[in-house]
Amino acid sequence: MIWQLDLAILTLVVITAIGAIMVRDLLGAAILFGAYSFMMCLLWSIMGAVDVSFTEASVGAGVSAVFFVAAVFRTTRRTKD
């Protein structure tokens, strides 16, 4: 593990996680959540869990982001709170 790379990715994980909760535009939240999943996927591949990282890349960053976008498209883009 390279600690500089680790630290940079962990910081991005925290930033994208907080951003996904705080942002008011739901489409933006969906995309931030995809970025969060991708950062987690990088973290797992750094730790050597390649199978988990592969699943996270395909399910978390790929298909679930599409599901979120489809749900936002059929409902509303703005949150109430």
Next chain:
Amino acid sequence: MKVIGLFIVILTGALLVYATVDFPPWGDPNSPASTHLSPHYIEKSMEETSVPNIVTAVLADYRGFDTMFETAVIFCAGVACFFILRALRREGPEQRLYRHTLTDMTIRIKDASKISADLDEFERIDTLWTPRDLIVTTVCRLLIPFIQLFALYVIAHGHHSPGGGFQGGVILGASFILLAISHDLRTTLKRMREKMNGLLCATGVFIYAGTGALCLLFGFNFLDYSALASILHVDPVTARSHGILIVEIGVGIAVMATMIWIYNNLASSGKYDEGL
């Protein structure tokens, strides 16, 4: 209310961080997890199952029962999405928009049940229609076969490299979703009908559970693939490797069908006429 929520979240987070102090260090060979079961898997999985990727051996063979119910959970997610979102009854006559391809004129038909067949000069379009981008459609059409080929590789090569039924199935489903996004939902529905989708979804789980039941019939334990040695005409160790491949294919089929099913229901809000 928000302050209380924030307080609870911070308190729980602090407790969780405090609890991680008790964890063994990362990669510690003396931790409880790496002293009992892990050495057995690392040392014996190759001679017991002849699968080089230990993760696949544990997932589909040693812990095959867990993975079977994981597949069942995916199946349940697809069925739940279908029952919640699918609108089987229509309110009023169906409205359709058609575009004359030669003159770009758009017509609205108030009652779609009056049209008998699709005409060649007219193309059915969505309510929020934008002209198709040539680059996007061409690139997607070129890429999709390779994505599907890669997905099949991921399913079949899960024994030797990272991958397996779940990942390959998701990639295979994503290729159909990409087709639906780059063209429209009806293009995908022509290739993968709704009935086919539900059927494949159940078939995947059936292949998995059926393999386990077949092992029972031969007098072995449930999901003990060495029972299949007599039908596959191989030794019991290779039979376990082949058994893993069979259940991975089942998982791949179930996951692929579920992903397409959920997307179709979500993107058309259960009406199956207009997609994203």
